Amino acid sequence: MKKSVNRQIAQVHLTSKWGQTVVAILGVTFGVSIYIFMNSFMNGVNKTQDDMAFTSMSHIRIYNEDNVHPFNPVQSFYNSSQTLFNIRNRKSIQYSDGIKNTLGIISFLEKQNEVTNVACHLDFSVFFRSGSKKINGLISGVEVANEDKIFNDSQKVIQGNWFDLNYRKSGIILGKVLAENLGVKVNDNINILTSDGISKNLLVVGIIETSIKEVDKSKAYINIASARQILSKNQDYASDILVNIKDKEKTEPLIKRIVPVIPYQVESWQVANQQLVAMTQIRNILAIAVSLAILLVAGFGIYNIMNMTINEKIKEIAILKAMGFSGGDIKTIFLSQAVIIGIVGDILGVLLGYFISMSVNQVPFEIAGLKTLPIQFSVEDFILAIAFGVITTLLAGYFPASKASKIDPVNIIRG
Amino acid sequence: MENTSLKVKNLIKYFHDPTTFQVLKGVSIDVNKGEFLSIVGKSGSGKSTLLYVLSTMDTDYEGTLEINGNILTGKSQNELSTFRNEHIGFVFQFHYLLPEFTCLQNIMIPALKLGKFSPEEIEQKAYESLRLLDLEDHALKKANKLSGGQQQRVAIARALINSPSVIMGDEPTGNLDSLNARAVQDIFKELAKSYGQTIICVTHDNDFARNTDRTIEMKDGLIIN
Numbered sequence: 001m002k003k004s005v006n007r008q009i010a011q012v013h014l015t016s017k018w019g020q021t022v023v024a025i026l027g028v029t030f031g032v033s034i035y036i037f038m039n040s041f042m043n044g045v046n047k048t049q050d051d052m053a054f055t056s057m058s059h060i061r062i063y064n065e066d067n068v069h070p071f072n073p074v075q076s077f078y079n080s081s082q083t084l085f086n087i088r089n090r091k092s093i094q095y096s097d098g099i100k101n102t103l104g105i106i107s108f109l110e111k112q113n114e115v116t117n118v119a120c121h122l123d124f125s126v127f128f129r130s131g132s133k134k135i136n137g138l139i140s141g142v143e144v145a146n147e148d149k150i151f152n153d154s155q156k157v158i159q160g161n162w163f164d165l166n167y168r169k170s171g172i173i174l175g176k177v178l179a180e181n182l183g184v185k186v187n188d189n190i191n192i193l194t195s196d197g198i199s200k201n202l203l204v205v206g207i208i209e210t211s212i213k214e215v216d217k218s219k220a221y222i223n224i225a226s227a228r229q230i231l232s233k234n235q236d237y238a239s240d241i242l243v244n245i246k247d248k249e250k251t252e253p254l255i256k257r258i259v260p261v262i263p264y265q266v267e268s269w270q271v272a273n274q275q276l277v278a279m280t281q282i283r284n285i286l287a288i289a290v291s292l293a294i295l296l297v298a299g300f301g302i303y304n305i306m307n308m309t310i311n312e313k314i315k316e317i318a319i320l321k322a323m324g325f326s327g328g329d330i331k332t333i334f335l336s337q338a339v340i341i342g343i344v345g346d347i348l349g350v351l352l353g354y355f356i357s358m359s360v361n362q363v364p365f366e367i368a369g370l371k372t373l374p375i376q377f378s379v380e381d382f383i384l385a386i387a388f389g390v391i392t393t394l395l396a397g398y399f400p401a402s403k404a405s406k407i408d409p410v411n412i413i414r415g
Numbered sequence: 416m417e418n419t420s421l422k423v424k425n426l427i428k429y430f431h432d433p434t435t436f437q438v439l440k441g442v443s444i445d446v447n448k449g450e451f452l453s454i455v456g457k458s459g460s461g462k463s464t465l466l467y468v469l470s471t472m473d474t475d476y477e478g479t480l481e482i483n484g485n486i487l488t489g490k491s492q493n494e495l496s497t498f499r500n501e502h503i504g505f506v507f508q509f510h511y512l513l514p515e516f517t518c519l520q521n522i523m524i525p526a527l528k529l530g531k532f533s534p535e536e537i538e539q540k541a542y543e544s545l546r547l548l549d550l551e552d553h554a555l556k557k558a559n560k561l562s563g564g565q566q567q568r569v570a571i572a573r574a575l576i577n578s579p580s581v582i583m584g585d586e587p588t589g590n591l592d593s594l595n596a597r598a599v600q601d602i603f604k605e606l607a608k609s610y611g612q613t614i615i616c617v618t619h620d621n622d623f624a625r626n627t628d629r630t631i632e633m634k635d636g637l638i639i640n
Contacts, residue, residue, distance in 0.1 A: 012516055325500075
């Protein structure tokens with residue numbers, strides 16, 4: 001009963017000054033919709049960037065870094081400070097190269113819960129030769145099926161078939177631009193020359209197009225067995241082991257667990273691509289900063305309007321108090337106006353934000369494998385947008401409302 | 416004792432702004448139930464100040480205030496506003512209706528706040544008093560669309576809606592022409608006589624004062640007559 005009078009009064013206040021109410025609601029609406037749009041857009045951009053990055057990058061990479069060994073046998077033998085020694089033109093021996101016991105590591109990795117896919121790579125640089133053309137590039141020897149599970153290569157092969165590599169041991173799949181530059185088509189032969197001087201003829205069984213120009217220009221794929229044969233390595237040899245896990249953000253705990261067991265470098269994508277992580281975070285911060293700034297402005301707008309309303313209605317507030325309304329009632333009346341403005345603004349803001357995002361998603365943007373500007377919705381953003389909208393209006397309404405509740409009716413009525 | 420509606424004892428009040436000044440210097444009155452009392456005096460005599468203390472809105476005083484046997488001195492603002500809602504009705508010089516609400520809503524609000532009756536009953540009661548005050552046709556008009564006399568009558572209807580035991584008026588006819596002033600006065604008289612409601616009015620108007628049951632004259636914070 002009591003509540004309904006307060007609500008009725010709040011309602012009359014809101015409806016008798018439509019213009020003001022609409023302005024206040026629109027403030028919230030714009031804040032909320034921009035929040036949703038900015039975040040959805042940034043999510044879209046982040047997702048596109050990740051998708052692009054993960055076409056050529058796994059979540060975790062295990063490799064053998066060719067360390068510079070500072071070990072100095074002379075110094076360790078004559079370790080007295082009295083000795084002076086001088087070694088000229090010192091050379092390092094390459095102690096180890098690549099990963100030797102891949103099978104053991106792979107079977108260990110496959111036992112880990114988070115791991116979804118593991119694939120071996122054997123990468124080496126070559127000259128591709130076709131007629132008089134000679135192009136410097138990189139060959140990846142791949143485990144055909146596993147590689148496809150991580151990078152989805154079979155979808156990117158535009159001519160031929162990715163899985164042909166499985167049974168065509170001398171088959172090669174070339175990057176699109178590389179094939180164009182060499183002037184070769186599917187079923188043509190090319191020659192490769194390794195840094196160790198080994199040359200081999202291979203049959204082009206496919207052309208691959210990724211969204212990354214650099215890869216298309218210089219990379220080719222062959223079966224890892226052929227790669228081992230060309231480099232005269234044993235059946236267990238690889239240059240990299242690539243691992244994908246269920247949640248790409250949670251590389252840290254797995255790495256902590258496997259590092260003590262694996263005698264090679266273990267690197268997460270976050271560490272290998274800090275600029276990627278940094279850009280993602282900066283974009284998120286930007287999106288939040290812009291939308292919060294808008295909400296802040298909206299909040300000040302509401303605060304102003306509420307303050308004005310209360311100054312205008314100061315006599316009415318005094319009268320309500322004289323008639324028996326308590327300070328709490330007055331606060332309820334004005335705060336509920338703020339809440340209504342917040343809720344209506346929120347609902348409209350969510351709809352408008354969704355609409356803006358969907359419209360932007362239709363804007364053509366044909367660069368790097370994109371067709372339109374990317375938008376990625378997440379429930380979290382919507383919930384946060386609604387929460388920010390309500391909190392802003394509550395704060396903006398609270399101070400004027402408590403000011404109103406403290407009005408002394410005697411002073412106002414006596415004039 | 417039972418016949419006493421309102422009782423103040425030794426009321427003292429100071430104003431502190433701009434300088435400390437004693438407005439009320441020990442005022443004591445007893446008002447009986449159904450009495451129509453007027454308070455007169457020159458401006459600055461403390462009559463309005465006295466009324467606002469009696470109304471419970473002003474709590475910054477010394478002495479005791481008792482209405483219908485309830486001692487109200489020292490109660491919290493919230494208790495006092497609940498008490499005002501039920502027991503005291505107000506009519507002010509400048510009517511002070513809520514301009515965005517219809518006359519009917521203006522009258523109903525104190526009763527809705529009290530919540531003793533259902534909205535339907537309250538609406539019926541409000542219509543009755545509008546009829547009594549000859550304002551039935553204006554029930555659904557916004558309060559600010561009415562003439563001064565009509566607004567004052569709506570304000571009276573609002574003051575009556577909860578059947579308060581005490582009705583207080585601060586220059587209730589001060590803003591009205593003689594015809595309307597007369598009408599308001601007749602209404603008050605009728606209320607005191609027929610319904611036993613106590614009426615206390617501050618006024619400048621000597622004609623008005625002459626027509627009341629008792630007149631108190633104030634001067635310099637004291638009752639002189």
